[in-house]
Amino acid sequence: MSSLDSGARHMRRQCRSQESEASNLHGSGRRGDHTLQALPDRLWLSEANSSDWAVRRQTGRYQWLPILILCIFAISLAGCVRPPRPLPPARANDVVAEQNQSTPRTIYIQPLESLRAQPLGARRVRKEAVDEAASAIEATYKVKVVVLPTKPLPDAAYYKPRRRYRAEKLLSALEGMMPSGEDKIVGLTEVDISTTKGEYPDWGIFGLGNMPGQACVVSTWRLSSRKSQQIFRKRLGKVIVHELGHTFGLDHCPVRGCLMEDARGRVSTVDRETGFCESCRKRLREVLR
Ligand SMILES: [Zn+2]
Ligand SMILES: [Zn+2]
Numbered sequence: 001m002s003s004l005d006s007g008a009r010h011m012r013r014q015c016r017s018q019e020s021e022a023s024n025l026h027g028s029g030r031r032g033d034h035t036l037q038a039l040p041d042r043l044w045l046s047e048a049n050s051s052d053w054a055v056r057r058q059t060g061r062y063q064w065l066p067i068l069i070l071c072i073f074a075i076s077l078a079g080c081v082r083p084p085r086p087l088p089p090a091r092a093n094d095v096v097a098e099q100n101q102s103t104p105r106t107i108y109i110q111p112l113e114s115l116r117a118q119p120l121g122a123r124r125v126r127k128e129a130v131d132e133a134a135s136a137i138e139a140t141y142k143v144k145v146v147v148l149p150t151k152p153l154p155d156a157a158y159y160k161p162r163r164r165y166r167a168e169k170l171l172s173a174l175e176g177m178m179p180s181g182e183d184k185i186v187g188l189t190e191v192d193i194s195t196t197k198g199e200y201p202d203w204g205i206f207g208l209g210n211m212p213g214q215a216c217v218v219s220t221w222r223l224s225s226r227k228s229q230q231i232f233r234k235r236l237g238k239v240i241v242h243e244l245g246h247t248f249g250l251d252h253c254p255v256r257g258c259l260m261e262d263a264r265g266r267v268s269t270v271d272r273e274t275g276f277c278e279s280c281r282k283r284l285r286e287v288l289r
Contacts, residue, residue, distance in 0.1 A: 107143050107244070109133050110177055111150040112170070112189040112217075116158065123190040125150060128229075129220055129236060133188055136237030141244065141288060151177065153189060159202060164192035167208035167217050174215040184247055186240060187217035206239045206263060206270070209246035216243035222267060235270050242273075245280070248287050253280050 111125035134145045157169035170187055178185045197203035206223060209216030218240050225231035238259060245260050253260035255277035263269040276284060 105144065106180070106183045107137050107141065107145050108178060108183060108185040109137075109145060109147045110174060110185055110187050111147070112153045112187050113150050114153050114165075114189070114191045116153075116163075125188055125190055126220075128233070129188060129190065132233045132236050133186065133218070133240050136240050137186070137244065140241045148177070148179075148185075153191065159194065162192075162194065162202055164194050164204070165189070166202075167193045167195045167205060170217045171208065171210055171213075171215045174217060178214060184214050184216075184244065186244065187215065188220075188240075189217065190220045192221040193217060193219040203265070205265070206267075207243040209243035211246040211251065212249040213247050216240075216247050218243055223270075231271070235267065238270050238273050245276075245284065248284060250280055250283060253277055255279070 109130060111130055113125055114123045130147055134147060137143070137145050153165055154170070154173040157165045157167075157173060159166050170189075170193065174185050174187045192204055193208070194202045194204045195208055197205070204222065205219070207216060207218035218236070220232070220236060223232055223235040223239065225235070242259050242263075250260050252262040255261065257272055257274050258277040258280055259273050259275060260277075260280050261269060261273060275281075
């Protein structure tokens with residue numbers, strides 16, 4: 001075999017190989033169509049890894065996204081352009097609402113005991129007195145009552161000539177014992193207390209309260225009853241409600257039997273009291289509402 005024949009056979013083999021490749025590329029219509037249809041699939045698969053959302057949008061999976069964005073924008077725009085709500089009409093009880101800002105949330109009971117030698121020995125505050133005070137305050141004023149730990153009566157309030165305590169000085173001390181400046185405090189003691197009343201420089205009293213104010217003080221010394229403990233408890237409750245009434249701004253009342261009646265040193269006046277008169281009740285309601 002000559003080299004020329006060999007070269008000719010080699011060229012024929014190359015031609016058959018090119019014809020075979022051309023047949024694979026363009027071959028039948030079905031194979032060619034399949035190849036062309038598969039191209040976008042491969043494109044999508046390759047682009048799916050590129051996180052190009054624009055290409056994903058062409059697939060139809062995120063066609064709802066622009067609609068959602070438009071909805072959110074429209075809702076927020078509507079909120080911005082909504083006309084302001086009209087102010088509520090002025091109420092007749094706006095004045096009462098202002099007064100309510102000073103209404104106490106809590107009334108504290110501060111038991112005050114004496115460690116000094118008293119005519120009847122050292123005076124501690126009995127639990128039954130504290131319990132009666134708490135129940136009377138809760139029932140009348142509908143507020144929270146907190147009993148503070150017992151403290152000794154302040155020396156500065158002691159009135160040596162009569163061996164008792166000056167009530168107005170106790171009020172000053174009690175204001176300093178109050179946990180919160182927004183509330184009220186009731187000092188409760190079983191020793192005698194006094195204050196200046198008219199022509200009497202040192203007048204023994206049941207209790208005293210700042211009007212209006214935050215502090216009042218009550219003594220059980222003149223409220224005992226030989227008849228029954230029940231009478232004592234009633235007297236104590238009435239006097240505490242009376243003194244707290246002063247702190248809420250109520251003055252003495254001329255109506256016989258009203259809790260704000262001036263006892264003038266007579267316990268019989270306390271015994272005849274039955275409750276607040278209509279006028280005092282109305283004033284108190286306005287303060288406590
Ligand atoms: Zn009074
Ligand atoms: Zn009254």
